[in-house]
Amino acid sequence: MILFFLSPIIGGAQPSEITIDLKDHWKVLKGQHLEKYEGVAAQAIHLLIEDSFKGGILSIKAPDEFTLFINGQLQRRTRHTIKVNVDSLLQVKGGVPLLSVYQKGDVRSIKTELIVRKSLEHENILRASSHFNDFVTLSSLLLFGLFVILFRSNTRLTVDYLNFIKIFSVQEREDPIVTGRIGSSVNLLFFVFISLLLGMLLLIVFHGGPPALKIIYIESLSGAFGWWLHISLYVLIFLIIKLGLVWALSQLFNYKGLVRFQFFSFVRSLYVASALMGLLLLLYFVLKLTNPEFYYFLLAAVCGFMIISAFFFYLKLLRRISSSVFHLFFYLCGSEIIVLMILVKMLLN
DSSP: OHHHHHTTTTOOOOOOEEEEEOGGGOEEEETTEEEEOOSOOOSEEEEEOOGGGTTEEEEEEOSSOEEEEETTEEEEEESSOEEEEHHHHHHHHOSSOEEEEEOSSOGGGOEEEEEEESOOTTSOTTSOOHHHHHHHHHHHHHHHHHHHHHHHHOHHHHHHHTOHHHHTOTTOOOOHHHHOOTTSHHHHHHHHHHHHHHHHHHHHHHHHSOTTTOOOOOOSHHHHHHHHHHHHHHHHHHHHHHHHHHHHHHHHTTOTTOHHHHHHHHHHHHHHHHHHHHHHHHHHHHTTOOOTTHHHHHHHHHHHHHHHHHHHHHHHHHHHSOSOHHHHHHHHIIIIIHHHHHHHHHHHO
């Protein structure tokens, strides 16, 4: 398992922290100039990221929904706490970034804090906290153990799911001995496994990515496992919805016997995409790169791979089903392409 080797690479100790209220650094816009906030009612406050903030984590929270802008660009609208790695922000934006927080109500309810580690002199600030590293180590061991169980219980099916060549083989034929029933216990385990694996990979991206992607901040080991199960559940629900969509459209277009072949092809693509994602992450940490934009490239590469695999699946259907090209294309749009476009929009927006 790739992530089993990732865990020691992103390891590190968690030093003690202190919290500094940044309200004294707030500014408001008066005319064309930013002036010090004096406690008056306002709907937007601005915060210049100064050099003294280096090495810290900026925390922004409010009881009501608020919107975060960085240098005038919309980053996120949320009701939850946003935490931004200051060093990552300075590296991505350069200069003196300006954070703006907008809220429909009074901004006095907004709380901005700088979480500073006490011992930063010899530490890489981009390294994940010990809570997250412990989580990666433990979850990697769990996934590795589950993978061994799946491999030993059904070797042929495991190898078939990881068969990179079959994705790009136009003449692939379905092997009922290998695939079996979708609802069989071993296949359900494979679906749970890919959900857990993708959930973990996405958690790494959301935890270590640039401000626009860094929507998760791990503060405890239990919190990390909670987020992992939360994201994995969403992936599993997505697979169930995908299966139902394929079944419904196959009935609508009268493509009998296609559900199992199409769904297994899609899950195989997810397995290979996860392996690709894990290898790129491994290379990123081995080379000790510190460019947060890499996470955008990682998500774009995985989305691009899934789109390419959908194109090759279309070629397989042309050889498998005696139907018009346009009829088959409309079916693929509903069952594959639109689904992938929604995922691309959600991950890369």
